[in-house]
Amino acid sequence: MAAAAAALALNKTANSVLYPPHPYYPLDALVNGYVENKDGVPYLLTLFFGACAILFTATYFVGQSVTPKLNRVELFSTMWFVLSGAIHLIFEGYYALNFADMGEKQTILGQLWKEYAFSDSRYLTQNAFVLCMESVTAAFWGPGCLIVAYMIVVRHPMRYPLQMLVSGGQFYGDVLYYATCGFDHFVWGKTYARPEPFYFWFYFFFMNFIWIVIPGYLIIEGSIISARAIDKAQRQEKGKKVQ
Amino acid sequence: MAAAAAALALNKTANSVLYPPHPYYPLDALVNGYVENKDGVPYLLTLFFGACAILFTATYFVGQSVTPKLNRVELFSTMWFVLSGAIHLIFEGYYALNFADMGEKQTILGQLWKEYAFSDSRYLTQNAFVLCMESVTAAFWGPGCLIVAYMIVVRHPMRYPLQMLVSGGQFYGDVLYYATCGFDHFVWGKTYARPEPFYFWFYFFFMNFIWIVIPGYLIIEGSIISARAIDKAQRQEKGKKVQ
Numbered sequence: 001m002a003a004a005a006a007a008l009a010l011n012k013t014a015n016s017v018l019y020p021p022h023p024y025y026p027l028d029a030l031v032n033g034y035v036e037n038k039d040g041v042p043y044l045l046t047l048f049f050g051a052c053a054i055l056f057t058a059t060y061f062v063g064q065s066v067t068p069k070l071n072r073v074e075l076f077s078t079m080w081f082v083l084s085g086a087i088h089l090i091f092e093g094y095y096a097l098n099f100a101d102m103g104e105k106q107t108i109l110g111q112l113w114k115e116y117a118f119s120d121s122r123y124l125t126q127n128a129f130v131l132c133m134e135s136v137t138a139a140f141w142g143p144g145c146l147i148v149a150y151m152i153v154v155r156h157p158m159r160y161p162l163q164m165l166v167s168g169g170q171f172y173g174d175v176l177y178y179a180t181c182g183f184d185h186f187v188w189g190k191t192y193a194r195p196e197p198f199y200f201w202f203y204f205f206f207m208n209f210i211w212i213v214i215p216g217y218l219i220i221e222g223s224i225i226s227a228r229a230i231d232k233a234q235r236q237e238k239g240k241k242v243q
Numbered sequence: 244m245a246a247a248a249a250a251l252a253l254n255k256t257a258n259s260v261l262y263p264p265h266p267y268y269p270l271d272a273l274v275n276g277y278v279e280n281k282d283g284v285p286y287l288l289t290l291f292f293g294a295c296a297i298l299f300t301a302t303y304f305v306g307q308s309v310t311p312k313l314n315r316v317e318l319f320s321t322m323w324f325v326l327s328g329a330i331h332l333i334f335e336g337y338y339a340l341n342f343a344d345m346g347e348k349q350t351i352l353g354q355l356w357k358e359y360a361f362s363d364s365r366y367l368t369q370n371a372f373v374l375c376m377e378s379v380t381a382a383f384w385g386p387g388c389l390i391v392a393y394m395i396v397v398r399h400p401m402r403y404p405l406q407m408l409v410s411g412g413q414f415y416g417d418v419l420y421y422a423t424c425g426f427d428h429f430v431w432g433k434t435y436a437r438p439e440p441f442y443f444w445f446y447f448f449f450m451n452f453i454w455i456v457i458p459g460y461l462i463i464e465g466s467i468i469s470a471r472a473i474d475k476a477q478r479q480e481k482g483k484k485v486q
Binding site: 100126128129131132133135136155157158160161162164165168169172173175176179180181183184187188219223225226227228229230231232233234236 | 343369371372374375376378379398400401403404405407408411412415416418419422423426427430431462465466468469470471472473474475476477479
């Protein structure tokens with residue numbers, strides 16, 4: 001145990017030269033070239049949620065004027081898929097492309113990720129799972145969401161199967177995201193969130209929970225509508241054979 | 244750098260007391276209480292592939308006799324979902340329950356995992372992603388596969404939606420499985436497979452690739468059949484409104 005403690009102390013000295021100190025948890029996590037955000041939190045969050053609100057509202061008006069026949073669920077689904085697709089492509093795509101040196105970024109998106117990372121430092125430590133899951137999300141669920149939004153507006157018959165696959169991917173990715181974090185916390189005693197409840201509960205738990213609830217609903221909706229149509233087609237097929 | 248090297252050397256000394264040496268890569272991976280397999284590789288592999296072959300064949304005969312109307316694709320799908328579900332529940336379920344001390348197991352399943360781990364040592368090092376992905380696979384895709392198999396035999400209309408979700412989950416889990424391994428190899432220079440090509444190409448690449456090819460096909464099949472049925476239902480709905 002003494003040897004291990006000595007090794008740890010030496011390790012810390014060596015690492016502090018390569019990796020500057022930072023406010024992320026665990027405090028000995030290796031964050032590449034960390035620089036403190038230059039902009040304030042209210043400014044950054046206003047930009048992010050403001051952009052989301054504008055896009056969400058714009059989709060509402062565009063959707064309503066292009067296809068006035070869209071019912072409430074269809075209109076809300078379109079708004080959701082456009083917003084979700086934009087977040088995947090722009091926000092998560094930025095992370096997938098810049099994961100290696102996010103700690104030193106001072107762009108709006110880079111600063112937003114450094115702010116979010118207070119709830120999950122894995123975004124700054126080149127974690128294999130987080131990077132791979134985010135890359136798949138940006139490259140596949142991002143365009144997938146926009147294609148589903150388009151398909152809903154034109155009432156394409158492939159919209160429900162694709163909705164199920166995209167929402168299923170978001171749901172499963174999110175479950176693994178929560179689960180890997182919980183595993184490292186409970187099994188390895190490694191906690192990635194800062195101790196302030198706001199970071200854990202708002203950023204980590206609540207923001208990600210949206211991608212459990214809405215995709216969960218859309219998976220069930222897509223499954224039921226597909227199954228009903230299949231049931232109808234099967235009955236007609238049977239009816240024909242009997243005749 | 245000298246400090247880092249010294250720390251590494253000290254770390255190694257400390258760890259060798261807690262973790263015995265083992266043949267897995269990277270050689271400094273921490274494998275809990277490793278004990279060499281007591282049974283030979285041909286014996287273990289014969290048991291595994293023999294059990295798979297028996298189950299696969301048995302499903303063929305049972306499926307054919309219970310529902311002689313099953314076409315080739317339906318019969319093969321049933322055989323696949325029964326085999327795949329059994330592997331998820333029994334083989335991967337065993338891992339999910341025993342991941343903490345797999346290195347010392349001498350049961351058939353434990354020895355099989357220690358053999359497979361030559362191609363991916365993460366199964367012996369309590370890796371967060373592998374454990375979470377395997378647990379979801381065992382708990383959800385396992386029973387899900389068996390439910391789909393049953394639904395195919397009784398031609399339940401929910402079989403295609405569920406087939407898409409289960410196959411989508413298997414596919415995505417497998418993509419992340421490959422991707423996280425590749426990331427750690429290329430970005431961190433950490434390789435989890437032993438250098439012998441057999442382990443990498445047969446166990447890691449080929450065995451997992453089966454869960455890319457067949458679920459990939461089943462996702463496309465389920466999507467096309469669902470979309471066709473939805474298309475038909477939409478046309479009839481439209482026809483009714485016009486009348």
